[in-house]
Amino acid sequence: MKAEKTSAPGMSRRDFARHAAMAAATAACLPAELLTASPLQTPAPTQQPDEKLSPESQAEVDAKIQAVFRKYGDRLSEAQKADVRRVLTEGQKPLELMRKFPLDNGDQPGNVLKLYPDGSATRETPSR
């Protein structure tokens, strides 16, 4: 029998909301998900005191930052680079929160392979 899955231990509702919200800052489509950052013109320090990353986490963030800069650095201004640093750093805690969620071998992902063709379809390739 599977254990009941809950949110990360020791995570208050307020903490959870803040961290989850920051995760969504990497992918928002609603202002409610665009959170806790400073304007581009005045990049803020990347972490609040209570949100310091572990050395391992910081190393992961640094690697991601370097990957962006390596691939796209010549396109980015200094202000944009600061924003990239900030957003990636702020996104790390919620990512780790998600990783802490216990998953078992039998937890199938919430997506499916839909067989194609499905017997009723004729493929049409849209053109522009």
Next chain:
Amino acid sequence: MLGEDVLYMPVPELGMRIRSKQISPVELTESYLARSERLGPKLNAYATITRELALKQARAAEKEIAAGKYRGPLHGIPYAAKDLLAVKGHPTTWGAKPYAKQMFDYNATVIERLNDAGAVLIGKAAMIELAGGMNYRFASASLTGPAKNPWNEGCWTCGSSSGSGAIASAALAAFAIGTETWGSIICPSAYCGISGLRPTFGRVSRYGAMALAYSLDKIGPMGRTADDCALILSAIAGYDPRDRSSLPAAEASFSASAAESSPLKIGVLTNAWDKPDPEIKAAVDAAIAVLKQHGAGISDAKLPEGPYEAAAGLIVGVEGAAAFRSLIESGKVGELVDPLGQIGGYINEQLSAGDYMRALQIRGIFQKKTDALFDEFDVLAAASLPIAATTLETNLETDLAFSDPLGGIGNLCGLPAISVPCGFTSKTLPIGIQFVGRVRNDRAVVAAASLFQRNTDWHTRRPPIA
């Protein structure tokens, strides 16, 4: 030209007058076109007004109806479609400069279905660039500028169906089509004081619609009433083999006419929002009291706890980066208006396959947990948003720092939802209440909203725009 009393009519009333020939589809279309051309630019509501197409469709509708071929309640009804739906021969900009000259040689399925219903397309509604898929910081994140709220032009409509919200609210058309990946129908509906329905994932085909997140994107109606939304949904819903996520025919189709047989059981969420504005809370509490007074069973409900917002955000990020890979890699993403949009794709490319799979597994777990909630309730209810419309200048990153668990879990799991107006703030900005239902039970969310609207008149209020 027809006056506001007609232009603000719900779709069934317009349809009835068209059918009985009290209103001409051509006259109705010309009236909405004139209003759209006068007020649309003021609100930045449109990407394109399709005058010639609209008049051609209106004349065809008029001719058919005169000949006794009445297609149904949308026949001759003018509407606007979010500018991420392909319309043959007209620009489809996705709200973004890199796609400003994009044209398709086919219609999106939704457009085809509305054509079949005899509806009249009067324009392509403005939107947030790429529906916010690369992220955004300001309301101005659009090829057409910030969409202005008809209730207060210094305020935003919300996004990403920003123009659709303005158009429905200001009666520039009888209804509009919007899309939602996370919040993009519910939020503009709440901010603009209209009724907006986010259907169950897979009920409405996305063929011909811009993809943002393949496993989250939905298309839905935005209009005057919940019943309008149901009517429009019945026209656009249905199986489509060209959308891999389309529900089977028997599950995808939707009938607007079937009634709820038993009193609704409504779970009022106690943890949907951390700190709702007191005026919003009071309006939603009053709305719940109305529902209770009219027979609904009311009790408290609570969303499960877990990292589903983070999972939903991650899925949007990964799928969005895949959907716009060529834009990101080419550097054309730098042409987006919004400073956050210019770099969001680069950041989202760093999300890993392992984390994406984890997010999908979390989705599977929370689909079950959420579904179990609906063993007790037909719908869950909460404020659509904890605040009213924000100003056009608001920094969305710094000034809207709140979590959205209901939007997160609702979109992650593909649940249907509707937002309808339930009051106003002291600054006369609309307040919305949302009802969220079990997957495939779009009928329940419509039933709850319809019950509310039969016993209130918030949805009949008109913004002070002229």
